[in-house]
Amino acid sequence: MKKLLKQDLITKLLEKHQVLRDDDARLICNVWAEEMKNMNIDPNKFAEIFHLFKNGYLSSPETIRRGRQKIQELEPNLRGELYYKRHKEQDTWRQDLGY
Secondary structure: OOHHHHHHHHHHHHHHOHHHHHOHHHHHHHHHHHHHHHOOOOHHHHHHHHHHHHOOOOOOHHHHHHHHHHHHHHOHHHOOHHHHHHHHHHHHHHHHHOO
């Protein structure tokens, strides 16, 4: 799903369900449910996971992402190939921009 379409979906959900405006976990679950519907996957199959996530029993994607970033900052041996590719490109950009 393209970024703009995701923003449209999020806007639609926030307009339709006021409770989602203050609850990121519920918003995430609703976005995932809509995405699953678009893939012809029954979101009810994941109802228990949604319930666990919504009620804080599962880690949020953002917490996991931030945790990965911090660990990779402290433990360079755990960095992926994209890290090195991105930093190599960063050096090229700096040279191109004259820094």
